[in-house]
Amino acid sequence: MKLKKMLCAALSTVMAVGLLASCGGGEMQMDVSKLTGPKAYDEQIELKIPVYDRGMQGQADVDNNYWTKYVQENFGDKYNIKMTFVPITRKDDVTVFNELLAAGEQPDILFSYDYPTMVSYYSRGAFQPIDEEVLKLYAPTFYEKTKDLQEYAKVEDQLYFLTATRPLAYNWVTLIRTDWLEKAGLSMPTNQEEYVNALKKFKELKLGGENTIPATESLYNAYFPNYEYRPYPMSEEDNAMYSDITVASLTYEPTKEKLKYMNMLYNEGLISPEWYLDKDGNQKQADFVSGKAGVFGFYLSQNPPVLQTLMENCPDAKVAVLDAGASFPEGTPPAGRSDWPFGMVSGISVDCEHPEAVLMYFEWLSQEENLFVMQNGIENVTYTMDGDIPVLVDNYTGEERLNYNSNKDMWCLVTEGKDYGSDEKNLAVQKKTYAPAGFEDLIQQSYDVYKETEEYKYTDFLFNTSIESLSTYGETLKSKWEVIQVDLINCKPEEFDAKYEAACKEYLDAGYQAVLDEKAEAYAAMK
Amino acid sequence: MKVKEKTEGKIKAKTGKNGFMYYLKRDWQLYILLLFPLVFALVFKFLPLLGLSVAFLDYDVVGGFERAKFIGFDAFIEIFKMKDFYIALRNTIMLNGLDLIVGFPAPIILAILLNEIRNKYFKRVTQTVLYLPHFLSWVIIAGIFYQLLSPSTGYVNVLIQRYGGESIPFLTEKWHWLVSYCLIGVWQSMGWGTIIYLAAITGINGDLYEAATVDGAGRWRKIWYITLPCIRSTIVVMLIMSLGRILGISFERPYTLDNPLVRDFSDVISTFVYRVGLQSHRYNIATAVGLFQSVVGLIFVFASDKFAKLMGEDGII
Incomplete structure (x- = not known):
């Protein structure tokens, strides 16, 4: 009898602790007046950025490779930010994000290519609002590039999303x-x-x-x-x-x-x-x-x-x-x-303590020189210049090799494709990138069909x-x-x-x- | 007086009317050993039961328990109104029932057959080969059988057509699929299932067989009058346990063998829960179905245990 009582007591204590542990957490809000613009943090902070893991064979770990280190060295160290990449299984991305949310372990941003998914995260209270002035202050380049997409970035007239641009692809x-x-x-x-x-x-x-x-x-x-x-x-x-x-x-x-x-x-x-x-x-x-x-x-x-x-x-x-x-x-x-005029849609997690650091990262990625390196790698190692078009080196296997699809899963936060400013130049790059040797004309044909039917x-x-x-x-x-x-x-x-x-x-x-x-x-x- | 008290104490100890503390003092090492499995059961078996509360809450992963409201039996009411739930329930019972009829006796028969093999080495090799499918993932098994049984390009159907037969829709017509589902299951699990019966057969006293031989019994007689009765209790325990699982069905097997043409039969409770509960992020629905499954499973276990006891067996409770 006594044993039973003891067990009961133990069990109920454990239950109570369990219930208490599942509570907690609160909302974060930016205080606009205190913001100073981008500068290095006095004390190191951590920024957790999700990255798709496609489980492709022969690829480096998505959360630990030459290019994640590159970001750490060129962006993180500059602002005293520790960059942590959180792998998200591509095929189950929504489930993975949900599991992370359930555990309170979500990265600082959540993203999806699917707009309704993002609206559904929003309506369940997963995001914090973004102040437009703060966005302009911390990510001027990104703001400039994406301001045409603002109608998609707002939900019920409040800015919530960071929408990537989507240059046309003809593949x-x-x-x-x-x-x-x-x-x-x-x-x-x-x-x-x-x-x-x-x-x-x-x-x-x-x-x-x-x-x-x-x-x-x-x-x-x-x-x-x-x-x-x-x-x-x-x-x-x-x-x-x-x-x-x-x-x-x-x-x-x-x-x-x-x-x-x-x-x-x-x-x-x-x-x-x-x-x-x-x-x-x-x-x-x-x-x-x-x-x-x-x-x-x-x-x-x-x-x-x-x-x-x-x-x-x-x-x-x-x-x-x-x-x-x-x-x-x-x-x-x-x-x-x-296609939608936007690519990846991201939102800043409600629990993110340093939303301005997220914006700084978006800004860094958007800047022409950084984006070019992230998309093409290192000259004469991963790409060579053919006139003014960068051509990727086929089957380069060294340490500096780009991740799947030219590191796309890292820079997709700000744009969905390589954009070199003009239709002709983009087309020329796409011919080199998508078509196997000898089939470049198929991209041209696809482009023609697209133009014919665009209206x-x-x-x-x-x-x-x-x-x-x-x-x-x-x-x-x-x-x-x-x-x-x-x-x-x-x-x-x-x-x-x-x-x-x-x-x-x-x-x-x-x-x-x-x-x-x-x-x-x-x-x-x-x- | 003193002497009397002492003796009384001794007698007390012998008749086992001492308090709990007495035994704790005497056998504390054993109790500490018992602590480990108790903690294990507590942490991994009882603590997760807290999660059942989700079935009665308006739970969403983003808000967590903090924001979940109590909704009573709403989730259950919603489930019992869904037509698909009854189809999934019917299919689960049907597939498990067929598995019980076809799949349950198979390892028993196989164990007896293996037991009759004389050559020790041949017996061991056969046994090992028969185990092997158990270690294959269902994804692989489904892949293999879809390759083999595909209606136009599958090896089996190509062979049938070459000899003038008609292509058989093994996996693409629901009644054929049912048969394929059962037989593939038997192929996968039969070898593994024999282990427990072979162990039981090994435990049978050899004298019984010798005596039967002296009495002039043949192989059939020995199987019928010695082997089977001796492993009867094992069979009954296994049967009770599989009846307890009548509503529990693995996810991988129906999900991987499924295709849109046989969805009528292949949608079972586990795939239903996956789709309606997990993929749609309605965790209260998923939990409620799970709770329902467990309660029915428990009832089945009790009922079949009672039945076994009526039949003069020991039962498991």
Whole structure:
């Protein structure tokens, strides 16, 4: 009996301590009048900056490498700041940030490429406001470069975010095998009819062997482009309701039309037969590389060596960027989703004691000379100058080698790409950076296609409040959407309409109705 | 008088009516040894139970416990209103039930078969080879089987088609998937499961077999009348324990073997919790489902223990 009592007492003490320990912590606020502008701290402070860890093979530790030391020596030591980099698993970034928040161990800034995620952190009270005067005082260069993006940096009229700039990149390409087009006696398809016809010919002539895959497809995530069937121009309200990369707009008419089109392609055998098992796109890349497939979309880069391997497997292969109109019915403008004008969005943690030090770091990164070194490294070691264009040295493996994608995960805080001031110069750099040797023209073609269609592109609608139901139901709807898209694309054409009706009902019940209602309300409130 | 008191004291000690302090003084070394596992259980088994409070709070990681409000049973009510929860519950019971039917007897049969092997070396090598899949991660196993069983390019289906058969959708049609799921599970865990039964079989007195041989019993008879009855209590304990896990299902196996075509059957409680609770940052929902699982598991353990006792076995409680 006594033992039991003792145990009870011990247990309840431990519980009480546990509860007490989980409390604590408070809010930090800057006192503007006391600020003096950037200068070295008398006592060393620590600045914790998150950095994406992509788990790439052959890379140095993201939190301890030549370039983190470089930042320490050139920025940290100057101001008596100890720079600590906190690795954030790229694939699980939101979860990792949440875990750090739960433990009270969050770095001094939290960031995301996804604006709604940032708004959701905000609405849960994770950030402290930023005073515009303080920003100007401590980060004049950064302020100057990003002041056009202020509308995105503010939530409910208060500055909360530090938004990076996003220079245009032209490395997303959809390639078509032009040698197949030649063999089929066709020219580059410029509308949907010609495109489908070309795919049928590819299959009929078995240009990729017995199991020719005319066009590759893989399982869609929540972003399901349906611009082919959207009205143009699209009303702002529809854009607000249905343009979304967090949940698919199943009940929207253009989505239905696009699904029907995909259903036709599948039933005709014109897309990858096992597209629904290909979650990460590895299978379609393998199919294209082995020469079985005719159309393939991807981010062109030197590594992985997609085109190099294709040329090894099929020395006669020729590729070109698919015409922008190829998936559009004749007469519809080739509209599309335009990237946000901002890149990475960061916010200063509510527990950060030295927000001005964060701003000083952003300022240091933004300064032309520092950014250039962070992006290109050391002259004649990691890059050489070709005229006035820096060209990275291929496969440099010394200690000073840049981290993944030219250190991008370190400087993404202030910009999303290398910007050398003019379109021509940027294009020239991108040709050298993204295209494998001999394929520079693909970047040019991609640039041309971009310029051709630029006027028809528009961004998604941006809400200035957090749509809570998106985070509540997002994952459930994503899981439903996976099942529904497979069901609708793979079914017999005559079953499509009935299945679509049933799927819509299920989808609305699973939370999409709540999302639509909340969006409508938020939209009305903004008007 | 004095003598009497002394004797009384001795008698007292023998009948064990001394206070707790007496034993503590006498066996303090043993109690200190006991302290370690007690502290371990306290820290790693009981302290985390505090986290269950999250099920009744409006908890968010950013605010922490400080800002969480008490919401009573709201999380449970919300869960019991979700259609997907019942589907996940049904699938969990179905997959675990099938696992119990197909997967539970498999290691017993295998253990008996292994026991009958005469060549010692062959027996050991076989045993080791059969263990191996247990050490593979489900991610790898799922990868291997998706490669092997893919409908158009998988080795198995290519072979079937070459001999004139139709391609079989092993993992891409839900009923086929169910069978594949069970058999892959048996393949993975069967070898490992035999260890405990082989140990039990080793403990059987050899005289029993000799006597049976003298009586003219063959191999079947010996298995049926000696081996099986002798390991019956082990079997019952294992059964009770697996019944306790009827609602607990590993995350990796259904998640890695899943694909959108079989989501009807492959969405189980663990994947449901991952999606609705963790990925959506609704920790109270995740905790509430976990609590529900544990309570049902506990009921099953008690019920099956009672049942075992009715059957004349010892049970585990």
